[in-house]
Amino acid sequence: MSERLRLATVWLGGCSGCHMSFLDMDEFLFDLADRADLVYSPIMDVKEFPEGVDLTLVEGAVANRDNLELARDLRAKSARVVSFGDCAVSGNVTAMRNPLGDPLAILERVYVDAVDRDGGIPDVAPIVPGLLAQVLPLHNVIDVDVYLPGCPPPADRIRSAVTALLEGALPRDRGEDIRFG
Amino acid sequence: MATPIDLHEVAIRELETRSRYPWRIKACASTACQSAGAGPAYSAMEREISNSGQTQTVQLVPTGCMGLCSRGPLVRVLERGGDETMYQHVDAEIGSDIVKSHTGQRIPIQSNVLDHHGPFFAEQRRVVLANAGIIDPDRLESAVAHGAYLALEKAITTMTPDQVVEEVRASGLRGRGGAGYPTGTKWSLLAGAAGDQKYVIANGDEGDPGAYMDRTVMEDDPHRVIEGLAIAAYATGANRGYIYVRAEYPKAVERLDRAIRSARRNRLLGRRILETDFTFEIEVRIGAGAFVCGEETALMASIEGKRGMPKLRPPYPTERGLFGNPSMINNVETLANIPAIIDRGSEWFRSIGTEGSPGTKVFALAGKLENTGLIEVPMGISLRTIIDDMGGGVPSGGAFKAAQTGGPSGGCIPEQFLDTPVDYASLSELGSIMGSGGLIVMDDTVSMPEVARFFMEFCMDESCGKCVPCRAGTVQIHGLLDKICTGRGTAGDLALLEELCVVVRETSLCGLGQSAPNPVVSTLHYFRPEYEELLVDREAVDA
Amino acid sequence: MRERRKTIEFVVDDTEVDAYEGESVLQAARRHGFTIPALCYVEGLSVWGACRLCVVELAEQHQLRPACAVTVEEDMEVITDSEAIRRHRRTVLELLFAEGNHVCAVCVSNGACELQDAAVAVGMDHVRFDYQAPVRTIDASHPKYVSDPNRCILCTRCVRVCDEIEGAHVWDIAGRGRGARLVAEMGKPWGEAMSCTWCGKCVATCPTGALFYQGRAVGEMRHEPDMVARLVAARRDHQWIAPGAHDE
Numbered sequence: 001m002s003e004r005l006r007l008a009t010v011w012l013g014g015c016s017g018c019h020m021s022f023l024d025m026d027e028f029l030f031d032l033a034d035r036a037d038l039v040y041s042p043i044m045d046v047k048e049f050p051e052g053v054d055l056t057l058v059e060g061a062v063a064n065r066d067n068l069e070l071a072r073d074l075r076a077k078s079a080r081v082v083s084f085g086d087c088a089v090s091g092n093v094t095a096m097r098n099p100l101g102d103p104l105a106i107l108e109r110v111y112v113d114a115v116d117r118d119g120g121i122p123d124v125a126p127i128v129p130g131l132l133a134q135v136l137p138l139h140n141v142i143d144v145d146v147y148l149p150g151c152p153p154p155a156d157r158i159r160s161a162v163t164a165l166l167e168g169a170l171p172r173d174r175g176e177d178i179r180f181g
Numbered sequence: 182m183a184t185p186i187d188l189h190e191v192a193i194r195e196l197e198t199r200s201r202y203p204w205r206i207k208a209c210a211s212t213a214c215q216s217a218g219a220g221p222a223y224s225a226m227e228r229e230i231s232n233s234g235q236t237q238t239v240q241l242v243p244t245g246c247m248g249l250c251s252r253g254p255l256v257r258v259l260e261r262g263g264d265e266t267m268y269q270h271v272d273a274e275i276g277s278d279i280v281k282s283h284t285g286q287r288i289p290i291q292s293n294v295l296d297h298h299g300p301f302f303a304e305q306r307r308v309v310l311a312n313a314g315i316i317d318p319d320r321l322e323s324a325v326a327h328g329a330y331l332a333l334e335k336a337i338t339t340m341t342p343d344q345v346v347e348e349v350r351a352s353g354l355r356g357r358g359g360a361g362y363p364t365g366t367k368w369s370l371l372a373g374a375a376g377d378q379k380y381v382i383a384n385g386d387e388g389d390p391g392a393y394m395d396r397t398v399m400e401d402d403p404h405r406v407i408e409g410l411a412i413a414a415y416a417t418g419a420n421r422g423y424i425y426v427r428a429e430y431p432k433a434v435e436r437l438d439r440a441i442r443s444a445r446r447n448r449l450l451g452r453r454i455l456e457t458d459f460t461f462e463i464e465v466r467i468g469a470g471a472f473v474c475g476e477e478t479a480l481m482a483s484i485e486g487k488r489g490m491p492k493l494r495p496p497y498p499t500e501r502g503l504f505g506n507p508s509m510i511n512n513v514e515t516l517a518n519i520p521a522i523i524d525r526g527s528e529w530f531r532s533i534g535t536e537g538s539p540g541t542k543v544f545a546l547a548g549k550l551e552n553t554g555l556i557e558v559p560m561g562i563s564l565r566t567i568i569d570d571m572g573g574g575v576p577s578g579g580a581f582k583a584a585q586t587g588g589p590s591g592g593c594i595p596e597q598f599l600d601t602p603v604d605y606a607s608l609s610e611l612g613s614i615m616g617s618g619g620l621i622v623m624d625d626t627v628s629m630p631e632v633a634r635f636f637m638e639f640c641m642d643e644s645c646g647k648c649v650p651c652r653a654g655t656v657q658i659h660g661l662l663d664k665i666c667t668g669r670g671t672a673g674d675l676a677l678l679e680e681l682c683v684v685v686r687e688t689s690l691c692g693l694g695q696s697a698p699n700p701v702v703s704t705l706h707y708f709r710p711e712y713e714e715l716l717v718d719r720e721a722v723d724a
Numbered sequence: 725m726r727e728r729r730k731t732i733e734f735v736v737d738d739t740e741v742d743a744y745e746g747e748s749v750l751q752a753a754r755r756h757g758f759t760i761p762a763l764c765y766v767e768g769l770s771v772w773g774a775c776r777l778c779v780v781e782l783a784e785q786h787q788l789r790p791a792c793a794v795t796v797e798e799d800m801e802v803i804t805d806s807e808a809i810r811r812h813r814r815t816v817l818e819l820l821f822a823e824g825n826h827v828c829a830v831c832v833s834n835g836a837c838e839l840q841d842a843a844v845a846v847g848m849d850h851v852r853f854d855y856q857a858p859v860r861t862i863d864a865s866h867p868k869y870v871s872d873p874n875r876c877i878l879c880t881r882c883v884r885v886c887d888e889i890e891g892a893h894v895w896d897i898a899g900r901g902r903g904a905r906l907v908a909e910m911g912k913p914w915g916e917a918m919s920c921t922w923c924g925k926c927v928a929t930c931p932t933g934a935l936f937y938q939g940r941a942v943g944e945m946r947h948e949p950d951m952v953a954r955l956v957a958a959r960r961d962h963q964w965i966a967p968g969a970h971d972e
Contacts, residue, residue, distance in 0.1 A: 062724065068724050072720065083850065086828065086829055089849070089850050090821070090850065090851060090855070091855060092827055092828075092829055093827060093829055093830060095827075095855065095857070096825070096827060096830075098855065098857035099825060099857045099858060099859045099860075132724050133724075134724075134857070136724060137850070137851075137855075139850060139852075140724070140854070141719070141724055142719070144850075147849040147850040148849075149849055149850070151828065151829035174847075174849070175844065176844060178843070178844060178847065178848070178849040179840065179843075179844050180828040180829075180840055180843060181828025181829050181831065181834040181835065181837075181840060181943075471900065473900075488896075488897065493771065493773040493790075493793045641901060641902070642901055643900075643901065644900065644901040644902075645900050645901070645904075646878065646897065646899065646900045646901050646902070646903070646904030647774045647878075647904075648773075648774040648775075648776055649774065649775055649776055649777075649816050649819055649820055649877075650776055650815075650816060650819065652823075652878070652901060652902060652904065653819035653820065653822065653823040653902070654819055655901070656823070656856065656901075656902050657819060657822065657853045657854070660853075660854055677852055677853075680811075680815070681815065681853075684811075684812050684815040684816070687788050687812065688776040688779055688788055688812050688816065689776070690773060690774060690776070
């Protein structure tokens with residue numbers, strides 16, 4: 001496989017810790033740069049998700065309308081999608097709002113109940129995208145090819161998964177590599 | 182100690198009393214007719230008999246279920262040595278008219294006469310319900326006049342316990358609670374179990390939605406259940422029995438209590454029954470209405486006063502059951518067959534029904550039919566006979582779609598299999614079960630995925646919560662069905678649903694979970710396109 | 725003492741092994757190094773048989789049975805691993821993860837959790853079912869311990885260890901189906917349960933982060949379910965000090 005791979009990373013409802021862990025791959029990033037072009041990422045200034053992406057790592061859960069749109073868009077334009085980290089795989093911390101109820105209940109909890117000075121729920125529509133009724137794992141809204149749990153997945157796990165995917169294979173027999181948390 | 186009852190003398194006295202009246206009016210006082218207004222009708226007839234001076238000529242008897250519940254309240258007028266007339270929809274007005282006109286002036290009220298020779302009645306073979314709608318369930322004498330306790334007398338005075346077990350085994354009777362386990366085998370297991378303390382238990386925790394076979398037996402002929410249980414105790418060496426009734430059946434509890442007291446007074450229960458060495462006590466235990474308590478081990482836990490949760494088997498109840506002692510649980514309807522088998526012999530019993538499923542089965546016929554109610558039919562009768570002839574078919578304007586048997590553990594049977602004989606093997610081949618006897622007919626307005634969702638909701642709510650596949654699996658199956666029914670389900674959801682059904686069926690701890698997927702599996706088998714029509718693309722689902 | 729118990733031969737995954745008479749398939753197979761995951765089973769407590777994770781196939785019956793509840797019989801053939809078994813185990817685990825609010829990243833037991841370990845063991849890398857996100861209230865009323873029902877899998881280890889080993893019977897299950905929940909003393913806050921002896925056996929046996937010590941932060945909780953077997957053996961053999969404990 002000598003052709004350069006088109007690689008993307010996406011940040012949905014998450015803390016960006018998975019991206020930090022990605023950057024923790026240190027010198028492997030140079031090897032990766034030899035093999036692949038990063039065509040879309042929160043660390044780049046690209047507005048539109050591009051066409052013809054070979055591999056997309058998606059961090060974060062699907063929490064709002066923007067997340068949902070981007071998830072559907074990237075699925076249509078990516079050959080392989082990886083659920084990257086616990087939030088994408090399970091909703092994780094991002095989904096801890098789910099038991100609290102619908103978006104209005106969440107906003108009340110955050111902007112009214114939990115503050116000393118009640119300024120009310122800010123009216124920010126349509127600038128801030130609307131919250132979904134429930135925070136969802138990525139595979140609830142699009143097809144996912146590979147799951148890479150971990151909060152965040154340690155750098156070496158990312159590396160072994162990405163290495164396999166660069167070879168065009170799906171990671172197998174992963175043992176501890178799929179541990180949540 | 183009171184002198185034991187002389188059954189024959191009581192019967193003769195009862196029949197003599199009866200023959201004094203030229204007219205007898207039997208009014209159904211069973212739960213279904215009560216809810217249709219039988220109470221006021223009964224009072225009206227009572228009043229009219231007195232007002233019109235017919236107290237010496239008309240005997241009014243409150244009875245149990247006559248069967249055709251959808252036409253209730255039902256009343257039968259019997260003339261001495263003469264005809265029987267059956268009335269439907271008897272309200273207070275019709276009731277007093279019957280007394281005024283029919284018994285008073287021999288002019289029947291034609292508008293409410295019901296043809297009791299029609300197929301609904303003619304196709305029936307009443308063994309378990311032989312006395313239902315005939316006797317006054319609150320009077321021991323009334324039951325005795327119709328043969329109650331003769332079989333017990335025969336068993337304990339002329340047969341050894343082994344002979345009784347053998348007779349039951351030879352009859353081929355199978356458990357009427359659903360699974361169809363051979364009753365004689367169960368009895369011989371308990372009879373062979375070591376231990377001084379053994380228990381026999383009647384399972385009256387009828388939990389299927391729409392089913393009221395056992396309730397009817399307990400309410401309308403409680404002595405038959407008591408007699409069956411006493412014979413079981415004699416045959417297996419038990420000296421104590423329980424009748425486990427769900428709390429939703431207060432009338433059954435009341436009647437059983439009263440029946441047990443009068444049986445005890447007459448030395449038909451208690452110490453030295455009918456002056457023999459046989460001693461047997463029965464106690465009624467009331468369940469809190471949890472479906473899972475119909476499962477043997479959960480039922481026993483409930484009797485012990487514990488949380489109604491099933492236990493692992495083995496050990497089986499006949500080895501270590503109630504309070505750690507060998508025990509046996511028989512369904513109420515199963516036990517209600519016993520007196521007739523002992524009385525008339527296993528050969529007679531085998532002459533009814535089929536080779537593999539001898540005897541009769543009581544069904545609660547419900548759903549989209551002209552006639553609904555309670556029927557007792559010989560095994561082997563076709564579903565078509567039950568539905569088209571007895572049930573009168575789907576009311577005009579509708580078309581038959583499916584028959585659901587076996588309640589939440591059963592399955593749906595489509596049109597093309599209606600000629601299947603009703604027996605344990607044939608129904609299970611069709612992916613359904615005999616079950617306890619619920620039979621619900623659905624017409625073409627019914628959506629099968631919604632039927633599956635309904636039953637799954639029932640199982641989800643009734644799961645005891647002990648094992649993971651049933652507790653959490655039924656929730657997910659229900660969730661997937663709900664998605665599909667509400668136009669949010671994808672092909673992936675359908676595939677997941679099918680996979681989950683297998684897991685829940687194969688890994689659940691007790692029968693509740695193991696059979697919970699049946700309504701889904703059977704509707705998917707016969708009506709798959711209905712599911713597929715409802716599926717959507719994931720993109721179309723709004724998160 | 726153990727050596728004198730009668731042994732019988734049976735077959736686990738084509739390997740002939742021995743079992744003590746009366747031993748369960750789970751006990752015997754584990755003793756011989758076969759790994760069978762289980763969540764409700766703990767050596768030394770009564771068998772509950774509810775998690776259904778330890779299902780194995782009995783060759784002659786072609787039927788899945790919980791290994792904890794099947795007593796070894798002579799020449800019995802047991803299959804502990806197959807495509808079907810793995811699929812069933814995985815599904816059961818997915819059901820558990822979807823049922824509660826299991827957020828490993830913020831759990832006291834992260835890294836030392838039997839539920840988390842089981843997911844690794846059966847290869848469960850995601851949950852296909854919808855998360856139920858139930859509303860469950862944490863009980864931190866006890867001065868020493870906390871109960872977080874969000875992480876409870878209703879294995880009843882705590883119920884059994886409290887009843888069978890400690891003899892206090894503080895815990896029980898209330899409600900049914902998805903409403904089933906752990907309750908202390910018929911539904912009191914744990915801190916008000918007068919029957920609690922503060923022995924901590926429930927906390928020690930909890931497979932997840934549902935029961936833990938006050939003050940423990942993420943990943944700081946370590947459970948000790950082996951304690952039950954040690955206690956049972958100590959009571960039986962009157963051997964209260966672990967062999968070799970004096971050497972230090």
